[in-house]
Amino acid sequence: MRRKGLASMAVQTVATSDTAKNVDLGPASALSCRECGERFPLGPIFACELCFGPLEIAYDLPEGDPEALRKRIEAGPANIWRYAPLLPVPADVAGKPNLNPGWTKLVQADNLGRELGVEPGKLFVKDDSGNPTHSFKDRVVAQALEAARAFGFTTLSCSSTGNLAGAVGAAAARAGFRSCVFIPHDLEQGKVVMAAVYGGDLVGIEGNYDDVNRFCSELIGDPLGEGWGFVNVNLRPYYAEGSKTLAYEICEQLGWQLPDQLVIPIASGSQLTKIDKGLQELIKLGLVEDKPYKIFGAQAEGCSPVSTAFKAGHDVVRPQKPNTIAKSLAIGNPADGPYVLDIARRTGGAVEDVNDEQVVDAIKLLARTEGIFAETAGGVTVGVTKKLIEAGVLDPALTTVVLNTGDGLKTLDAVAPTTGPTATIRPSLDAFRDAGLAR
Amino acid sequence: MRRKGLASMAVQTVATSDTAKNVDLGPASALSCRECGERFPLGPIFACELCFGPLEIAYDLPEGDPEALRKRIEAGPANIWRYAPLLPVPADVAGKPNLNPGWTKLVQADNLGRELGVEPGKLFVKDDSGNPTHSFKDRVVAQALEAARAFGFTTLSCSSTGNLAGAVGAAAARAGFRSCVFIPHDLEQGKVVMAAVYGGDLVGIEGNYDDVNRFCSELIGDPLGEGWGFVNVNLRPYYAEGSKTLAYEICEQLGWQLPDQLVIPIASGSQLTKIDKGLQELIKLGLVEDKPYKIFGAQAEGCSPVSTAFKAGHDVVRPQKPNTIAKSLAIGNPADGPYVLDIARRTGGAVEDVNDEQVVDAIKLLARTEGIFAETAGGVTVGVTKKLIEAGVLDPALTTVVLNTGDGLKTLDAVAPTTGPTATIRPSLDAFRDAGLAR
Numbered sequence: 001m002r003r004k005g006l007a008s009m010a011v012q013t014v015a016t017s018d019t020a021k022n023v024d025l026g027p028a029s030a031l032s033c034r035e036c037g038e039r040f041p042l043g044p045i046f047a048c049e050l051c052f053g054p055l056e057i058a059y060d061l062p063e064g065d066p067e068a069l070r071k072r073i074e075a076g077p078a079n080i081w082r083y084a085p086l087l088p089v090p091a092d093v094a095g096k097p098n099l100n101p102g103w104t105k106l107v108q109a110d111n112l113g114r115e116l117g118v119e120p121g122k123l124f125v126k127d128d129s130g131n132p133t134h135s136f137k138d139r140v141v142a143q144a145l146e147a148a149r150a151f152g153f154t155t156l157s158c159s160s161t162g163n164l165a166g167a168v169g170a171a172a173a174r175a176g177f178r179s180c181v182f183i184p185h186d187l188e189q190g191k192v193v194m195a196a197v198y199g200g201d202l203v204g205i206e207g208n209y210d211d212v213n214r215f216c217s218e219l220i221g222d223p224l225g226e227g228w229g230f231v232n233v234n235l236r237p238y239y240a241e242g243s244k245t246l247a248y249e250i251c252e253q254l255g256w257q258l259p260d261q262l263v264i265p266i267a268s269g270s271q272l273t274k275i276d277k278g279l280q281e282l283i284k285l286g287l288v289e290d291k292p293y294k295i296f297g298a299q300a301e302g303c304s305p306v307s308t309a310f311k312a313g314h315d316v317v318r319p320q321k322p323n324t325i326a327k328s329l330a331i332g333n334p335a336d337g338p339y340v341l342d343i344a345r346r347t348g349g350a351v352e353d354v355n356d357e358q359v360v361d362a363i364k365l366l367a368r369t370e371g372i373f374a375e376t377a378g379g380v381t382v383g384v385t386k387k388l389i390e391a392g393v394l395d396p397a398l399t400t401v402v403l404n405t406g407d408g409l410k411t412l413d414a415v416a417p418t419t420g421p422t423a424t425i426r427p428s429l430d431a432f433r434d435a436g437l438a439r
Numbered sequence: 440m441r442r443k444g445l446a447s448m449a450v451q452t453v454a455t456s457d458t459a460k461n462v463d464l465g466p467a468s469a470l471s472c473r474e475c476g477e478r479f480p481l482g483p484i485f486a487c488e489l490c491f492g493p494l495e496i497a498y499d500l501p502e503g504d505p506e507a508l509r510k511r512i513e514a515g516p517a518n519i520w521r522y523a524p525l526l527p528v529p530a531d532v533a534g535k536p537n538l539n540p541g542w543t544k545l546v547q548a549d550n551l552g553r554e555l556g557v558e559p560g561k562l563f564v565k566d567d568s569g570n571p572t573h574s575f576k577d578r579v580v581a582q583a584l585e586a587a588r589a590f591g592f593t594t595l596s597c598s599s600t601g602n603l604a605g606a607v608g609a610a611a612a613r614a615g616f617r618s619c620v621f622i623p624h625d626l627e628q629g630k631v632v633m634a635a636v637y638g639g640d641l642v643g644i645e646g647n648y649d650d651v652n653r654f655c656s657e658l659i660g661d662p663l664g665e666g667w668g669f670v671n672v673n674l675r676p677y678y679a680e681g682s683k684t685l686a687y688e689i690c691e692q693l694g695w696q697l698p699d700q701l702v703i704p705i706a707s708g709s710q711l712t713k714i715d716k717g718l719q720e721l722i723k724l725g726l727v728e729d730k731p732y733k734i735f736g737a738q739a740e741g742c743s744p745v746s747t748a749f750k751a752g753h754d755v756v757r758p759q760k761p762n763t764i765a766k767s768l769a770i771g772n773p774a775d776g777p778y779v780l781d782i783a784r785r786t787g788g789a790v791e792d793v794n795d796e797q798v799v800d801a802i803k804l805l806a807r808t809e810g811i812f813a814e815t816a817g818g819v820t821v822g823v824t825k826k827l828i829e830a831g832v833l834d835p836a837l838t839t840v841v842l843n844t845g846d847g848l849k850t851l852d853a854v855a856p857t858t859g860p861t862a863t864i865r866p867s868l869d870a871f872r873d874a875g876l877a878r
Contacts, residue, residue, distance in 0.1 A: 199807025368638025
């Protein structure tokens with residue numbers, strides 16, 4: 001919003017967007033500035049020409065007959081495209097080559113609930129590790145891909161330190177796009193393999209993640225980057241909408257009902273704000289009954305700018321230098337931080353954080369109670385849920401949905417030091433008996 | 440079958456099974472010897488009292504009205520329990536706590552097809568990496584779990600070097616069972632973490648995988664192992680049936696049609712034989728039209744006892760000492776080898792193998808064409824598919840389904856040495872231009 005450096009880029013990409021007026025992105029009708037409300041035609045732009053505020057999608061949604069819409073959705077495919085009428089995608093999106101993410105499990109977590117003092121049938125985990133590349137990023141990349149197709153881009157790109165790189169690489173491969181993904185040069189080999197295996201170009205940048213981002217911003221403004229869709233930069237307004245599908249799925253899976261409480265991780269804050277947007281749309285369309293719900297944001301203590309601001313009663317989020325094992329949430333200057341504060345306060349929720357030890361404990365708690373092995377971000381949400389219940393802030397008598405946005409296989413290092421065999425023995429019954437494991 | 444060492448165990452567990460006569464396992468009516476046909480009441484036994492042949496489930500299947508059955512299935516949940524009327528599970532299985540695996544994507548693989556010379560719409564990948572612990576093992580463990588529940592077992596156990604350990608640990612955690620899993624003591628840390636994170640007991644055995652298996656066999660025959668369900672030993676007849684669900688899903692996802700050709704990996708051979716069993720059941724029930732189909736088995740060259748026997752025209756499978764990167768298929772003495780040979784020959788299929796380099800190439804081929812990152816076992820099936828098409832054995836004009844049974848995140852080591860950044864550059868546009876990546 002107040003990022004002056006974006007000015008030239010915004011203006012430049014606004015100019016480009018004139019050619020994109022007749023794109024078919026379904027119910028998406030325009031881009032609208034979140035700060036000043038100015039509207040722009042759909043195009044690969046992300047910041048307002050007038051005030052540099054972030055742009056988001058405005059829709060002509062199918063209002064009028066909620067029952068018909070509900071039936072149409074229920075008859076749709078078992079992926080996010082069942083919600084195509086509510087997304088910035090063409091109506092025939094399900095027939096195009098993409099990874100078809102979404103419709104992941106909403107797990108009734110009675111075992112976890114028992115340990116947290118929640119009564120049976122009230123606690124749910126929305127488990128997005130079931131997505132094609134095992135994180136919620138598949139949802140957002142799928143939207144960016146359709147925008148890229150609509151705008152005639154041929155290369156899909158992003159800067160990333162993990163989940164996003166794989167999601168972009170995989171989606172581009174399946175869709176027949178070239179991909180070119182930028183990462184810090186010193187990433188762990190495992191992450192490099194996951195980013196590189198889909199066969200797109202992978203470029204290590206000598207520098208840290210900030211250097212990578214700075215380089216990508218330069219590239220977007222340069223002719224060298226022409227025809228490139230950076231999913232989380234010039235395609236960001238479309239990309240971000242993918243998180244709305246989490247809201248849609250949760251409500252449909254609850255039998256077209258709003259949950260009472262949601263616990264959502266905060267990185268940039270975009271996911272949380274778009275889930276709120278999705279819930280509001282469902283209410284407006286009459287797909288769910290309007291009732292109050294509370295949104296709780298979850299951060300890791302080592303990167304908790306929003307939680308810190310929330311607790312201090314501030315409207316402004318002061319940047320932090322991240323130092324946490326929850327690397328997928330380690331954004332020290334979250335773009336949507338102020339909006340998150342607003343939503344948490346408006347809905348009567350809160351923003352809380354847990355430390356790395358609590359994150360690891362929560363990953364293990366979820367694994368041993370529900371058989372779900374979560375990424376560190378899932379440890380953050382489960383840990384924060386526990387903390388908020390213990391503090392009396394989150395009501396254990398109400399329906400609560402906790403998000404797990406990624407897979408534990410991607411952050412093995414977090415639990416490895418404290419996770420190992422119960423015993424190591426010789427292959428004999430005597431040794432087994434002596435180990436005290438027979439029961 | 441001719442494993443004399445099992446005799447005492449089989450007899451002992453037959454005795455136990457007398458108490459299990461009234462168990463409710465849905466349409467499962469008895470255990471039947473695959474060799475001599477003798478029938479036994481349902482119980483935790485796996486070998487025939489008379490001839491030591493392997494036991495499998497006999498059913499009273501819901502014959503008579505295929506249309507009604509098809510509708511009932513289609514109205515069921517988006518997991519394997521939609522097929523509960525055809526599985527050894529109680530009718531109310533979907534309401535019990537388990538991981539609800541299955542209903543994974545059948546991906547129309549036109550990009551891969553193009554590279555292999557298959558016309559559009561003919562080649563499909565059944566991608567079981569979408570299961571809860573990201574391998575097909577969730578399907579079989581889910582059946583074993585219901586059998587364990589029915590027989591009153593309280594501990595779920597197995598020997599494993601990988602996928603199975605995680606599947607058992609996760610399923611037990613969710614279902615409220617204790618788990619105790621046995622692994623060789625010198626497994627890589629990543630695999631140990633995946634096996635241990637679900638909080639059950641994990642026991643490292645000082646020895647190799649054969650030593651672990653031998654120890655488990657002893658434990659089953661000893662009072663120390665009382666009340667223990669070893670998913671792939673005393674619960675094996677139930678466990679194995681889980682693979683039938685792959686056949687059901689493939690046909691339903693093809694619009695209730697048999698594929699013309701299937702390419703299936705071979706470890707013990709159980710999966711391939713049960714997929715054939717599942718297809719035969721669908722024909723018998725009138726759920727699909729009867730027509731010929733060919734089943735192709737895929738092995739890695741470094742562990743190819745079945746492929747070797749097939750090519751030599753033998754009925755007997757000669758054990759091999761495994762040496763391949765496809766560790767989830769590395770069973771040198773596959774129990775169901777002779778049955779696999781029989782099915783491949785009866786259906787007009789074949790058994791083929793590829794070497795480790797071809798496995799890695801095939802993993803990358805699938806990743807860059809379809810955005811699916813497969814485990815080494817998936818590299819084996821895709822590699823064999825390519826080889827069989829090139830040899831003119833597999834017909835590229837027919838509908839072909841290739842199985843990917845696990846996730847590439849679990850076998851990163853296989854591709855890591857040859858998968859990395861395209862370039863590493865300074866964060867400048869000049870450096871980017873010089874690297875030749877701008878296009």
